[in-house]
Amino acid sequence: MGEFFNPEKGIWVWLSTLVDICGLSILWTFLCLPIVTIGPATAALYYTVVKCVRGRESGAFGYYFRSFRQNFKVGLLAGLIAIPLSLLLLGGQFIVRWYGTRWGGWAYVLYVAYYFALILPAGVLCWLFPLLGRFDYGVRGLFHTALQLTAAHLPSTVVVVLLTAQTAVFCIEEWWPVVFMPAVSVLLVSLFFEKIFQRYSPELAPGEPENQEEPTE
Numbered sequence: 001m002g003e004f005f006n007p008e009k010g011i012w013v014w015l016s017t018l019v020d021i022c023g024l025s026i027l028w029t030f031l032c033l034p035i036v037t038i039g040p041a042t043a044a045l046y047y048t049v050v051k052c053v054r055g056r057e058s059g060a061f062g063y064y065f066r067s068f069r070q071n072f073k074v075g076l077l078a079g080l081i082a083i084p085l086s087l088l089l090l091g092g093q094f095i096v097r098w099y100g101t102r103w104g105g106w107a108y109v110l111y112v113a114y115y116f117a118l119i120l121p122a123g124v125l126c127w128l129f130p131l132l133g134r135f136d137y138g139v140r141g142l143f144h145t146a147l148q149l150t151a152a153h154l155p156s157t158v159v160v161v162l163l164t165a166q167t168a169v170f171c172i173e174e175w176w177p178v179v180f181m182p183a184v185s186v187l188l189v190s191l192f193f194e195k196i197f198q199r200y201s202p203e204l205a206p207g208e209p210e211n212q213e214e215p216t217e
Helices: 011-032 038-054 060-070 072-103 106-117 119-134 139-152 154-173 181-200
Strands: none
Touching (some): 011 038, 011 181, 038 060, 038 072, 038 119, 072 106, 072 139, 119 154, 119 181, 154 181
16 A cells, blocks of 8 residues: 555656646647747757656756756747748748649649658758757757758658657647647657767766757767
8 A cells, every 4th residue: 555655656657747748738838829939948848858757857847947948048049040941831831732732743743842852941940959958059050960960860850750740730720739749749759869869979868868068970
């Protein structure tokens, strides 16, 4: 019976993880509402999910706000670049889809080609803020490293882009997934990214993410 009430074992660990996942997802959604803060909010979410959900550390919300403050300046500036780029890519996607589905032929070929071409810029956007949550960067170095990792790890990048896009569509079409999907999506992304981060910075033990020096290529 004593084991059952032990907060560090059994069902209580799973309940604590569930609370962290839901709480962090809601907090992330709230802090993203100004739009321009999506960068530091996402960097903090990645950091905290790896630290507390994967690493089983307690105090998830304290870790989140610490990372949010630490990465606020760079994340804000990176977001001001990433947000217009995302809108431009999304606008292009709507245009080529409209022509492709109505005209067919070469227009449809262009539509398919545009989707393949999206992988590189979309991959850079997916790498940006996990990198910021894990390492110390300036804005220029952040984008440069994200581009390098996108090209060097293209299969993982493609999976992460598809996962992120599907999560976004799911949360837009149905409001209720925002209660848990942001943290769950980041958790799944971390399964790919953490192996790559540790390849460049092996001193980073799983579940112990601290801002480190930039990874070397």
